[in-house]
Amino acid sequence: MPDTVKVRAMFPPGHIRTPYYLRGKIGTVERALGPFGNPEVQAYRQTGVKRDLYRVRFTMAEIWGDEAENPGDTLDAEIFAHWLEKID
Template sequence: MFLAGETVRVKDQWPEATGPVHIRTPWYVRGLEGEVVRCLGEFSNPEDLAFARPAEKRPLYHVRFLKGAIWSEAKPDDELLIEIFGHWLEPVGQERP
């Protein structure tokens, strides 16, 4: 579990490359650091639901990213708020997979 205010990194993983998948983590935040705003609850893992497989409940977080860290367009302190499942997040400081 991650706590509100914690800095996390979105895993820099690309399962799309290896076969049919259904991913709810947008490409543009992968590998980037953000801040956990809050946990939104637990939801069945869409990556399994999409293939009618048994789906475990997974925590879903609202994570904030500074826009300037992603794109160079004007106003770098504007922000993005994105729902990301816990299994796509890692604590910052841990080695990348």
């Protein structure tokens, strides 16, 4: 997984653990956590395949733009690989 990633801006219904406020936002991978069960599948009594999980760090400026309380503060969240796109 590259260092810089963009969270996919997709909006399917259902049980999703990618917060709305991070969709479409660009961050850097803080660490790789390894494969974990996919909540979007497990919520519906299916097993599915495990997906790689990453901790991604975003600046408050990236997330909130001009509304950021302090642009250099950061937010880390765990995001599954299928929600991340590589940014060159």
